[in-house]
Amino acid sequence: MHVLVSVASRHGATAEIGEVLALELARAGHFVDVVPPDDVESVSDFDAVILGSAVYVGRLAVALRALVQRESGQLRKKPVWLFWSGPVGDPPMPVTAPDDVASIARSVEARGERCFVGRLDRGGLNLSERALVALTQAQTGDFRDFDDVRAWAATIAAELAA
Numbered sequence: 001m002h003v004l005v006s007v008a009s010r011h012g013a014t015a016e017i018g019e020v021l022a023l024e025l026a027r028a029g030h031f032v033d034v035v036p037p038d039d040v041e042s043v044s045d046f047d048a049v050i051l052g053s054a055v056y057v058g059r060l061a062v063a064l065r066a067l068v069q070r071e072s073g074q075l076r077k078k079p080v081w082l083f084w085s086g087p088v089g090d091p092p093m094p095v096t097a098p099d100d101v102a103s104i105a106r107s108v109e110a111r112g113e114r115c116f117v118g119r120l121d122r123g124g125l126n127l128s129e130r131a132l133v134a135l136t137q138a139q140t141g142d143f144r145d146f147d148d149v150r151a152w153a154a155t156i157a158a159e160l161a162a
């Protein structure tokens with residue numbers, strides 16, 4: 001199958017999760033394109049789509065939401081999975097899903113949704129991001145669990161094969 005992986009990421013951590021998903025699906029025998037949401041003109045040529053986004057201030061990225069708005073009609077006709085990555089720390093915080101996850105999952109009739117723990121590297125942040133993080137108790141570090149990511153990719157590959 002021809003699979004699109006489209007991930008909105010500011011500082012690269014969520015994009016790397018998308019790359020691992022893409023690699024695992026390619027290993028399972030699929031043809032996978034990784035294209036950032038702003039560069040997706042149409043999803044009509046794909047058989048399945050994985051959408052992902054980093055979370056900033058309780059929301060998924062504008063670019064991901066815009067892609068869903070542009071292509072919701074086509075997306076609804078295909079198997080779509082949605083993930084987000086934001087909570088950081090051990091235990092990961094915050095525990096609640098971003099406000100817009102439910103509406104996006106509904107508008108694309110997502111087959112599955114998943115939250116992955118992210119990475120917070122203060123050194124890579126701009127001034128306003130640093131100021132925002134300073135207001136929270138967020139722990140810095142890379143909390144991503146790539147075994148978890150690969151396991152989710154395996155469930156998607158199994159569903160596509162079925």
Ligand SMILES: Cc1cc2nc3c(=O)[nH]c(=O)nc-3n(C[C@H](O)[C@H](O)[C@H](O)COP(=O)(O)O)c2cc1C
Nearest residue numbers: 009010011012013014054055057058086087118119
């Ligand atoms: C300014 C700022 C605000 C954030 N707000 C949230 C948030 O509201 N909820 C959340 O779960 N994670 C939040 N995060 C954590 C990021 O989503 C996390 O660091 C993610 O892994 C970054 O992904 P990226 O490198 O792909 O941009 C925030 C991070 C920063 C720097």
